Amino acid sequence: MSLAKKLQTLKQEDFDRLLTWLDPDPERAGILYERIRWRLIAILASRGCAVAEELADDIIDRVARRVVDIQATYLGDKAIYFLGVMNNVHHEYLKRPVMPRLVEIVDDVYEKETTHLCLDKCLDKLSPHSRQMIEQYYAANKRAKIDLRKRIAAEFGISRNTLRLRALRIRGKLQACIEQCLET
Amino acid sequence: MSEKTEQFDNNNSPEFTDDAIRRFLFGRLSAAEHATLEERLFTDDSLEARVRLAEFDLADDYALERLSAADREAFEEKFLRSAERKRQLNISTALRDHFASAPTVAATASKGTKASISERLQLLFGLNQRVWRLAFGAAALAVLVATAWLVLKESHLRRAVSPPPIVRSSPSPSSKRETEHPHGPSSPPEHHTTPSPMPPHEPTGSPVILSVDLFSDASRDRDKIPLIDLPKGEHDLVRLQLALKLNQTGSYQADLLTVDGQSIFSSQAFQSAETNTSKVDFDVPAALLTRGDYQVSLRRAADGSKKTVASYYFRVK
Numbered sequence: 001m002s003l004a005k006k007l008q009t010l011k012q013e014d015f016d017r018l019l020t021w022l023d024p025d026p027e028r029a030g031i032l033y034e035r036i037r038w039r040l041i042a043i044l045a046s047r048g049c050a051v052a053e054e055l056a057d058d059i060i061d062r063v064a065r066r067v068v069d070i071q072a073t074y075l076g077d078k079a080i081y082f083l084g085v086m087n088n089v090h091h092e093y094l095k096r097p098v099m100p101r102l103v104e105i106v107d108d109v110y111e112k113e114t115t116h117l118c119l120d121k122c123l124d125k126l127s128p129h130s131r132q133m134i135e136q137y138y139a140a141n142k143r144a145k146i147d148l149r150k151r152i153a154a155e156f157g158i159s160r161n162t163l164r165l166r167a168l169r170i171r172g173k174l175q176a177c178i179e180q181c182l183e184t
Numbered sequence: 185m186s187e188k189t190e191q192f193d194n195n196n197s198p199e200f201t202d203d204a205i206r207r208f209l210f211g212r213l214s215a216a217e218h219a220t221l222e223e224r225l226f227t228d229d230s231l232e233a234r235v236r237l238a239e240f241d242l243a244d245d246y247a248l249e250r251l252s253a254a255d256r257e258a259f260e261e262k263f264l265r266s267a268e269r270k271r272q273l274n275i276s277t278a279l280r281d282h283f284a285s286a287p288t289v290a291a292t293a294s295k296g297t298k299a300s301i302s303e304r305l306q307l308l309f310g311l312n313q314r315v316w317r318l319a320f321g322a323a324a325l326a327v328l329v330a331t332a333w334l335v336l337k338e339s340h341l342r343r344a345v346s347p348p349p350i351v352r353s354s355p356s357p358s359s360k361r362e363t364e365h366p367h368g369p370s371s372p373p374e375h376h377t378t379p380s381p382m383p384p385h386e387p388t389g390s391p392v393i394l395s396v397d398l399f400s401d402a403s404r405d406r407d408k409i410p411l412i413d414l415p416k417g418e419h420d421l422v423r424l425q426l427a428l429k430l431n432q433t434g435s436y437q438a439d440l441l442t443v444d445g446q447s448i449f450s451s452q453a454f455q456s457a458e459t460n461t462s463k464v465d466f467d468v469p470a471a472l473l474t475r476g477d478y479q480v481s482l483r484r485a486a487d488g489s490k491k492t493v494a495s496y497y498f499r500v501k
Contacts (some may be wrong), residue, residue, distance in 0.1 A: 040237060046262070077227060116281065138280065168237040172237070172277075174275065178271075
């Protein structure tokens with residue numbers, strides 16, 4: 001067992017208490033939980049943390065254990081509370097000895113093939129207009145990206161920024177669809 | 185972004201450009217920039233949405249090899265720090281592979297030409313999707329097979345069933361024609377007939393008349409009896425021109441007999457049409473004659489006498 005690693009199991013009741021503290025509605029609470037976790041990972045990765053996901057889960061665990069103490073008196077944006085705990089966890093991480101990073105060399109062919117299959121299914125679920133846009137946006141070409149997107153934007157009669165935002169939003173839908181497909 | 189920085193106007197969180205967001209993802213922001221963006225990321229939903237989209241964009245650029253060498257290293261070292269971002273890269277790679285070989289409207293646009301209306305409609309209704317292509321191909325194949333089957337079937341039917349010859353039936357005298365034709369004014373029905381095969385050709389025209397002069401004092405000797413070569417026609421006649429000793433007018437009755445005296449044919453003999461002659465014509469159907477010797481007995485028809493006035497002999501060869 002690694003010296004720098006302590007594993008604490010988040011009790012189910014603490015987790016439920018955390019979700020309730022975030023939002024009384026369970027569905028909205030789940031969405032908030034995912035958004036907070038994503039933000040933590042993005043920030044920690046940007047700060048150079050090699051184990052950003054692990055640190056983010058540690059932060060959530062600590063907040064969940066503290067909810068019972070603060071839920072009655074805490075005022076303000078609850079997401080900001082996570083930011084404070086994140087800074088503490090990050091400081092502790094920086095004090096850890098630098099461990100050699102394990103590089104994954106296994107090429108998961110099965111996952112890639114499954115991803116391709118799920119992509120086909122999810123593309124078929126897109127509306128024809130969205131399908132058209134995503135096809136043009138990702139069309140393989142040797143030309144510079146800007147030139148192609150300029151042409152495509154002119155075809156749709158929209159600005160390049162609008163094209164980018166719409167295409168990336170469609171991309172996000174595809175991402176969610178594929179991840180759901182992979183889980184099943 | 186790629187080497188060419190794209191600057192887009194952002195109404196939301198304008199203090200953070202797309203370039204700044206990408207530098208955040210690479211971990212290249214200054215300490216002050218970093219603190220400001222981090223705090224805004226927790227409170228500004230629009231900034232969160234932009235950063236999420238920037239993650240997709242960065243993964244796409246990496247998969248499509250649009251990043252510089254330095255950016256590629258930063259992507260591998262700083263960006264791929266979570267399972268979710270690794271899934272993003274897998275999906276970007278899958279998108280790259282999926283659209284790498286499929287012809288799209290973008291390829292047409294890259295050639296400098298606008299997509300035609302048909303191409304736009306095709307893409308608008310999703311007709312470019314693989315499933316539609318397969319469906320149309322299957323439908324086209326089914327139509328071809330059905331057409332070929334119908335053509336073959338019709339040709340077989342034509343060979344098997346030949347139209348029956350239309351036989352024109354001649355109306356019998358006893359048929360009631362009134363029932364065949366409707367009463368009242370009406371246009372005559374169209375009469376379609378199929379010509380029946382023509383019968384063998386037969387000589388048409390008047391029958392052949394073979395005139396033979398017979399004299400009553402002619403010998404019955406075999407060497408001297410007149411020989412007649414009969415005509416072949418069914419309706420041909422042998423006109424036996426019987427010479428009279430006495431130049432008398434009147435009507436005569438002639439009898440065709442065998443040499444044994446058996447009667448074959450009788451008819452009235454008429455005065456010959458030839459002028460200045462004392463002959464009577466006795467027309468005998470050639471069909472009644474066969475090979476052998478014959479006798480003609482001439483008698484007067486006026487007085488009803490059966491007495492022979494003259495006898496004549498001939499032979500058919």
